[in-house]
Amino acid sequence: MNVMNASPRRKELTRLAAQLFVQEGFDRTTVRMLAQEMGIKSGSLFHHFKDKQEILAAVIEEGTQNALVIARKALEECAAEPEMRLRVMARAHLETLFTDRNAHVVALFEWRRLDPAASAHLSHLRDAYEALWVAVIDDALEAGLIHGDRFLVSRFVLGALNWTVRWYDPNGPRSPDDLADELVAMIMPTPV
């Protein structure tokens, strides 16, 4: 097995695995299917990953890392008004969700297949990401832009956004940014 966690080959294989995990689900994706998609034999797979679990962990880590980076960058680059930050955060969320769709769908719906060790490690990443959200929501609440319990509001907003992967069609008329703006408008008392 490769020691370097970020070998380019391994990254490519991880990307392919994410796609299959979305199509079939983690449990139904066999190592033979993974290998075929990657153009190698099933035995060779275990040169890159210790076991099937590690592939899942790699997929989820990749996606969550990206989400963190994108959200942080977006927040840094934007103005300080709470409304703008809220909008920017929602946009960043949907941007990662749909450019890195496969990895995120796996992270959202196959998280429970992780063994406890991997789950614990990745929880920290996810918590860091959610902390960004809570901070943005807090500012918006304090500015009187929205109302409600900080904890509940962030859960509801994240839920609404995450659920989009179940119905949103990227080839439809609406862009992810439209979606984000509509959601922000929905929870703000006085639109436009």
Added chain:
Amino acid sequence: MNVMNASPRRKELTRLAAQLFVQEGFDRTTVRMLAQEMGIKSGSLFHHFKDKQEILAAVIEEGTQNALVIARKALEECAAEPEMRLRVMARAHLETLFTDRNAHVVALFEWRRLDPAASAHLSHLRDAYEALWVAVIDDALEAGLIHGDRFLVSRFVLGALNWTVRWYDPNGPRSPDDLADELVAMIMPTPV
């Protein structure tokens, strides 16, 4: 196999299956695990269900039927004001979601494991339920209670509500009704 679709024994077995499906996921739940939980041997299971798929379909059908019945009844019994109907619908949604939690978690997260035939059949049930939501949202929009696109709003609201199964703790201080009221308050311009 039993011909009657609603034999009491079968209902009980379906309930147990739902619990295991939630705990382990559909694919990881073996017929031997199901049988043990039911207090019978794995072979006997196929007297009640044609195959493993049929157990999944039974679980999902049961949950969705209940949701429909509860929502319809709640809407019939409540006043005609759009605000009340919106609140009642949200409450009914969370009520089913948490009294029938196992079945609904399976319906939400294992839907894709259904074979095409079962999926088509159950889609009608789900569509009927979502139609109730769209109607309620439409009334609220028309009355100026909330704003936005009817399609998007209902998707966002349903997403926020469904996602609660991932974080809500029924033993915590908040009741499901509290949650429903908070969500409705969040999307309404002028609270209390």
Added chain:
DNA sequence: AGAGTAACCAAGCAAGCGCTAGTGTAAACG
């Protein structure tokens, strides 16, 4: 040229999988 290493393959093992076949038994029915 020789050593080291990353990437791969062929072959297959042990365990577990969904499901079937054939049988037994006790209650319900005509």
Added chain:
DNA sequence: CGTTTACACTAGCGCTTGCTTGGTTACTCT
């Protein structure tokens, strides 16, 4: 009373699963 029906059992078939083993190839570095 004999027959049917519902429910359960034992035993195991045929197949797939994740993973291992032992070895080969191709490339890089000194």
